[in-house]
Each structure stands twice: as structure tokens, then as C-alpha cells.
Amino acid sequence: MTFNDLGLNKLLLKAIQEQGYDTPTPIQEKAIPVILQRKDILAGAQTGTGKTAGFTLPMLELLLRAKPEKGNRKVKALVLTPTRELASQVAESIGLYAKHTPFKTSVIFGGVKINPQIVALRKGIDIVVATPGRLLDHISQRTIDLSGVDFLILDEADRMLDMGFVNDIKKVIAVLPKERQTLLFSATYSDAIKKLSASFLKSPSLIEVARTNASSEIVKQAIYHVDKTRKRELLTHLIKEGDWQQVLVFTRTKHGANRLCGQLETDGITSAAIHGNKSQNARTKALADFKVGKTRVLVATDIAARGIDIDQLPHVVNYELPNVSEDYVHRIGRTGRAGNKGEAISLVCVDEDEFLAGIEKLISKDIPKVWLKDFKPDPSIKAEPINMGGNRGARNKPRGGGSRGNGGNRNSSGGGGRNSGGGRGRR
Numbered sequence: 223m224t225f226n227d228l229g230l231n232k233l234l235l236k237a238i239q240e241q242g243y244d245t246p247t248p249i250q251e252k253a254i255p256v257i258l259q260r261k262d263i264l265a266g267a268q269t270g271t272g273k274t275a276g277f278t279l280p281m282l283e284l285l286l287r288a289k290p291e292k293g294n295r296k297v298k299a300l301v302l303t304p305t306r307e308l309a310s311q312v313a314e315s316i317g318l319y320a321k322h323t324p325f326k327t328s329v330i331f332g333g334v335k336i337n338p339q340i341v342a343l344r345k346g347i348d349i350v351v352a353t354p355g356r357l358l359d360h361i362s363q364r365t366i367d368l369s370g371v372d373f374l375i376l377d378e379a380d381r382m383l384d385m386g387f388v389n390d391i392k393k394v395i396a397v398l399p400k401e402r403q404t405l406l407f408s409a410t411y412s413d414a415i416k417k418l419s420a421s422f423l424k425s426p427s428l429i430e431v432a433r434t435n436a437s438s439e440i441v442k443q444a445i446y447h448v449d450k451t452r453k454r455e456l457l458t459h460l461i462k463e464g465d466w467q468q469v470l471v472f473t474r475t476k477h478g479a480n481r482l483c484g485q486l487e488t489d490g491i492t493s494a495a496i497h498g499n500k501s502q503n504a505r506t507k508a509l510a511d512f513k514v515g516k517t518r519v520l521v522a523t524d525i526a527a528r529g530i531d532i533d534q535l536p537h538v539v540n541y542e543l544p545n546v547s548e549d550y551v552h553r554i555g556r557t558g559r560a561g562n563k564g565e566a567i568s569l570v571c572v573d574e575d576e577f578l579a580g581i582e583k584l585i586s587k588d589i590p591k592v593w594l595k596d597f598k599p600d601p602s603i604k605a606e607p608i609n610m611g612g613n614r615g616a617r618n619k620p621r622g623g624g625s626r627g628n629g630g631n632r633n634s635s636g637g638g639g640r641n642s643g644g645g646r647g648r649r
């Protein structure tokens with residue numbers, strides 16, 4: 223199948239050609255015809271599958287087919303995303319695909335001044351990409367008019383729920399017209415996602431590419447067993463020995479990200495950290511420096527890294543395993559994107575055995591294990607409770623003594639109990 227076969231306007235085909243895309247990705251092939259029939263969709267697709275073009279192209283096509291409106295320009299499409307980074311990236315992609323159309327896109331998120339956003343909205347915007355919190359500020363200040371919205375897209379809906387945005391999403395939907403098309407994208411199908419779609423989607427078509435909850439097949443995964451106190455040494459060893467030039471490293475806490483970043487610098491490896499305590503400007507700069515190769519390592523927490531789209535990112539390292547199994551799938555999805563090969567390595571100490579068991583259960587496979595001769599774990603070290611940062615440590619105490627392979631699986635509960643009191647951007 224080619225993009226021509228999908229019946230898209232030549233203004234869109236031109237933009238696609240300029241992006242260098244030859245053929246639609248599986249999600250695009252499945253979603254575009256269904257969206258063009260004006261159906262709601264519930265799509266199971268991770269970042270990296272080409273889902274942004276999957277919803278943007280048919281949306282632009284339908285906007286082009288619609289009769290030109292009379293009077294003031296109103297917002298016609300609203301895309302909600304969990305994080306600022308993802309909002310920026312989605313808006314940037316929409317801008318590229320809409321380049322030859324008359325439609326204007328704007329992005330709205332917190333952590334930056336609200337006035338420039340108000341000025342942009344006043345000028346007339348067709349497509350708004352927003353994070354829920356700041357959008358609600360605009361709604362309550364009446365600086366945005368959403369009464370003309372025809373399309374609502376919930377991008378990475380599972381992550382928005384994880385971040386405690388469910389009520390914000392409901393409040394936003396309450397001010398949208400009932401007659402609209404809703405497209406929900408989620409990497410995982412939890413009960414909460416099913417509930418959300420049952421309340422807001424009209425007989426949605428289910429669209430799935432690859433197995434839900436399956437980790438990417440083109441990402442080579444490995445577990446390196448190592449003592450907690452030697453993780454940093456092992457990471458430096460792997461980066462230097464392998465001559466890795468661009469590595470995204472995940473830590474569980476903001477404090478851990480800062481500390482590791484400093485330690486790597488001491489080891490002579492340029493690095494920067496991104497997490498919720500960094501200003502938007504600092505995050506944008508860190509990401510830009512990493513993309514162009516000015517910094518070799520970007521250390522990130524889960525939420526800060528969500529939606530980061532770096533072409534051909536070769537290495538992802540889990541310095542610490544996530545306590546929520548689904549986050550593992552999201553993390554390793556940063557590499558091996560759009561058909562490129564990638565490698566995801568996890569440094570696992572005895573405290574994390576239960577997290578590992580939960581992850582392997584979720585992805586239904588055993589991840590290959592590596593014990594490096596010089597980094598063999600000391601068998602006399604016993605598992606200790608994991609400090610999750612903040613005051614959540616006590617909830618995550620490993621049970622059952624933490625011996626290897628005991629199959630404990632607290633963290634594959636599919637959404638229950640995670641970050642529930644979380645609010646916005648805690649990680």
C-alpha cells in the first residue's frame with residue numbers, strides 16, 4: 223500500500239514526500255481509512271509506530287474536505303498529551319504534515335508564561351496540542367473557545383491516567399461539543415483505559431498493531447546483574463568499552479538522575495539530566511544538546527522522557543528498573559524506532575528481582591541475562607527495600623526475601639495502585 227492509495231489530498235502527499243516516507247506504517251495503514259470514515263477509534267500503539275501521522279493525516283484530510291467556515295476561526299481539533307515534551311513534538315509533527323495546508327497549530331502547556339499562548343490563540347488557531355492542566359487554566363480564564371472542536375485526540379492516554387489526569391480530561395471533555403470524532407491512543411489497555419473509552423468514545427473501531435504490552439521486537443534486550451553500589455562503574459565501563467555516543471539512561475527518581483549525571487561527568491562522560499524539577503527551558507536545552515551529540519548521556523525519569531523522539535537512538539539503559547512494568551515497555555520503545563535497530567540494557571541488583579519478574583510476565587518472555595566476570599554480584603548481599611523517592615518508599619518493599627526468581631509480581635497489576643495520589647509531573 224502507498225500513501226496515494228489512502229486517498230489523501232495532494233497537499234498532504236507533498237508533505238509526506240518531503241518527510242521521505244515511502245509507505246505507510248502498519249498503524250497508518252489501519253487507522254487512516256477508519257478515521258476517514260469518521261469513526262471513533264481506540265488504538266493500541268506505542269510511540270515510534272508512526273501514530274502521530276496516523277491520526278494527523280486523516281484529520282487534516284477531513285478538515286480540508288470540510289466546507290470553509292464563516293466568521294471567526296475556531297479551534298477544530300484538540301490533541302491532549304501527558305507531557306510538555308510530547309505536546310511540543312506532536313505539534314511540531316503536525317506542523318510538518320500541515321505545511322502546505324492553511325491550518326495553523328499551536329501548543330499549550332504549563333511551566334511557561336501563559337500570555338504568549340493567549341496571544342497565539344487570539345490570532346486564530348485550527349489545531350491545539352495541549353497538556354490537560356494548562357488547557358484547563360485557559361478554559362477557566364475563557365482564553366480558549368473549544369465550541370467548534372470536531373476532533374479530540376487523546377494521545378498516550380494510559381500515561382495521562384497514570385499521571386492522575388483523569389479528572390482534568392473529564393473536565394475538558396465536558397466543554398467540548400458532543401458531536402465530534404474521538405481518537406484514543408494508548409500503549410497499554412488497562413481497565414481504566416477501557417472505562418475511559420466506554421464513557422467517551424462512540425462504538426469505536428479497535429485498532430491494534432503488534433501485540434499490546436509486547437516489547438518491541440527490533441530492540442535487543444539484556445539484563446546485566448550487578449550490585450547496586452557498582453552500577454555506576456558498570457555503566458561507565460559499558461559506555462567507554464562500547465564507545466556508545468548517544469545513550470538515554472533511566473533512573474527512578476529525580477535525585478537519582480541528578481546524582482548519576484554528576485558521577486558520569488566525573489568519569490569524563492558528558493551528560494545532562496531531565497526531570498520534573500528542571501525548568502522547561504533547561505529540559506528543552508538538554509534534549510537539544512543530546513540530539514545533536516553535544517552530550518553523550520541523557521539521564522531521565524520516566525515522565526520527563528515520555529514521547530522523546532530521537533531518530534536512531536541506539537542505546538537505552540535502565541539504570542534502575544521501573545516499579546511499574548508498563549514503564550519498561552515505554553522506556554525501551556525510545557530505541558528501535560521506525561524500523562531502526564536498538565539495544566536496551568537493564569542494570570539489575572538483587573533488590574529489583576520482583577520488578578524484573580513483573581516485567582517478564584508483562585512482556586511474556588525471559589530477557590537474556592548477562593553476568594560480566596568483573597561485575598559479578600556478591601551473593602552475600604541481601605535484598606533491601608527500594609527507596610522510591612518522596613515518601614513512597616515504604617509501599618515498595620520487596621516481599622518474600624527478594625531471592626532471585628521467586629516470581630513475586632506486585633508490579634504487573636495493570637495500573638492499580640501506581641502513583642495514585644500523584645498529581646502532575648512528580649517524577
Ligand code: AMP
Pocket residue numbers: 242243244245246247250268269270271272273274275531533559560
Ligand atoms: P511516532 O510514533 O508518531 O512518534 O513516529 C515515530 C517516527 O516515525 C517519527 O520520527 C516519524 O517521523 C517516523 N514516521 C512516521 N511515519 C512514517 C512512515 N510512514 N515512514 C517512515 N517513517 C515514519
